[in-house]
Amino acid sequence: DADxxxxxxxxITKTGKRIMLECSQTKGHDRxxxxxxxxxxxxxxxxxxxxxxxxxKGEISDGYSVSRQAQAKFSLSLESAIPNQTALYFxxxxxxxxxxxxxxxxxxxxxx
Amino acid sequence: xxxVEQHPSTLSVQEGDSAVIKCTYSDSASNYxxxxxxxLGKGPQLIIDIRSNVGEKKDQRIxxxxxxxxxxxxxxxxxxxxxxSAVYFCAATRALYGNNRLAFGKGxxxxxxx
Numbered sequence: 270d271a272d273x274x275x276x277x278x279x280x281i282t283k284t285g286k287r288i289m290l291e292c293s294q295t296k297g298h299d300r301x302x303x304x305x306x307x308x309x310x311x312x313x314x315x316x317x318x319x320x321x322x323x324x325x326k327g328e329i330s331d332g333y334s335v336s337r338q339a340q341a342k343f344s345l346s347l348e349s350a351i352p353n354q355t356a357l358y359f360x361x362x363x364x365x366x367x368x369x370x371x372x373x374x375x376x377x378x379x380x381x
Numbered sequence: 382x383x384x385v386e387q388h389p390s391t392l393s394v395q396e397g398d399s400a401v402i403k404c405t406y407s408d409s410a411s412n413y414x415x416x417x418x419x420x421l422g423k424g425p426q427l428i429i430d431i432r433s434n435v436g437e438k439k440d441q442r443i444x445x446x447x448x449x450x451x452x453x454x455x456x457x458x459x460x461x462x463x464x465x466s467a468v469y470f471c472a473a474t475r476a477l478y479g480n481n482r483l484a485f486g487k488g489x490x491x492x493x494x495x
Contacts, residue, residue, distance in 0.1 A: 273424075300480065309390075311470060311487040312425070317480075325481065359424050367413040367476040367483070372424030 272296050275360050275373035283381050288347040290376045292360030300365065301343040303327075303335060306357040306375075315358075318343055350380040383408040385473050387486035395494050400458040402489045404471035407452070411473040414454045416445060419468040419488070428469075429456070432476065461493045 273294045303315040314327030316335040336344045357377050361370040384407040394400045412433035417425035431438045431445045444457040474483045
């Protein structure tokens, strides 16, 4: 089983719909992240959380919200999806400091 | 904030040849430089990283070199194999800031031709 699991892996939705992407991890890490990947743009940080009570905005948080339900679970929500949120989304975990990020396999979201 | 540039965007090499990907960074105080490999349909995976107290680090066929004066670091893959075909991302940050300030490059597509 994967250490970092994302659901759903693929989702097609319509403009204006609310979408939730879920992430769970078995690494036991306190730090969790949500990234967005667009072709030719690399990985950009949306939100990150250092523990259940600590949630922070990243580089591109507008239009997104998150919830840290437990140490192992970190969800990303799009309250009202728009087409330019079509992208590949990754959840990741890490131990403290600057070190290895453990990524999930991604959730591909298409907003029509 | 930190800005990381990767060159070239796409690199094709014959199997068995070497591949080199170069990244430049803007923040002279950055001191942690990881490289991630992303295979098709999968999430990125750390393959090697270097901290600024060393100039080179090797792990089997992979090596990373760091030039702090010129603010660039490079990934070297020797004896390339088809399984090396992937997108490679470099990144940089000040270790004190942690991963939440990690700036990624836009990625290089490496294609190994059998």
